[in-house]
Amino acid sequence: MSDNRIGILFSARMLREFINGKLKFESTHLYEEAARQYGLVPCFFRIEDVHLRQMEVDAYVKGPSGYVRCRMPVPSVIHNRAIYKRSFLHARVRSLVQANIILFNEVNRYRKISIYNLLRTDPLLVTHLPKTLVATSSAISDFMTRYGALILKPDNSSVGLGLTKTERTSKGWRTTYMLRTSAGRARWRTVDLPAGELPAAVKRDMLKKVYLVQQLLPLARYKGRPFDLRVSVQRDGSKQWQITGIIGKVAPPYTFVTNAARGGTTYRFEQLAASSFPHLAIDVLRDRICRFSLRIASRLSKSLPQLADLGLDIGLSPEGLPLFIECNGKDQRYGFREAHLLDCWKATYANPIAYGAALLHQIKG
Secondary structure (H helix, E strand, C coil), rough: CCEEEEEEECCCCHHHHHCCCCCCCHHHHHHHHHHHCCCCEEEEHHHHHEEECCEEEEEEEEEEEEEEEEEECCCCCEEEECEEEEEHHHHHHHHHHHHCCCEEEECCCHHHHHHHHCCCCCCCCCHHCCEEEEECCCHHHHHHHHHHCCEECCCCCCCCCCCEEEEEEEEEEEEEEEEECCCCEEEEEEEEEECCCCHHHHHHHHHHHEEEEEEECCCCCCCCEEEEEEEEEEECCCCEEEEEEEEEEECCCCCCCCCCCHHCEEEEHHHHHHHHHHCCHHHHHHHHHHHHHHHHHHHHEEEEEEECCCEEEEEEECCCCCEEEEEEEECCCCHHHHHHHHHHHHHHHHHHHHHHHHHHHHCCC
């Protein structure tokens, strides 16, 4: 039974959505489609569903009349699509790994400062990284002295949460940040403050969690708005890193954040490249981005366990040089669907399954 199964590890919230038929950001039918191509059976479960003593799991498998839950041995190869914030859940994942289960993308969220510190050891990457430090008072003061603009961001967050931009003006500093209303809604606010000052709401948030201070990257613009790229970098059936696709994310008019969850709009890479870099051949620019992204994946995989599926946020300078922004271990793949790049969208599901099939073949010897 274990020879043709691949585990898909969901978080508790994702599995609830799956059971209710309302899974927002994952496509189980694309997992099923890819699995059929490689003769595999995908099994969906949470880490809480694993019985470590018996090395069994209560997993959902598709039957003739829909998905059914059944007890089975833990699959030998598991693709992790969950992010765990609680230490006891991390411990359960580690227990599977220690039991010789191959669990790729074992950790799906790393501290941003850890990723930065790994990448800056590569002399070919360091010049493409924004200067970054943990946001102490002295570090922020130093950055305000050295740079005309900077970003403050939580060390452990995603989808643009907590991002703050502050820029020097003739009268002091202008800061744009997200403010939560009494109704719980988020709205962007821009204020002018004296040199060295930050909004009270930003300072309160920085007392609750670790923040980073970062040199603001000089991002290229599309119709006057900054944009960056999401580059899907995955291992496929060859077990080698390859580029699955590239899409652009353009910030809305009222802020600087490109994430779709914060109002950003998805565009095809070719459209942004042709408009913003008319002096550069699109193939030359794409090749530059791909080589840069593959080097990042290669460097990270030397230090991070079982890395196989990444979504890299890559900026472009006005001259067309790639700039590293962030690394996402749990890539939200739907951006390719929104950009009507359906082949790329399907491939983001097919490649991890192909990689899992190669690992299973390796186990069989």
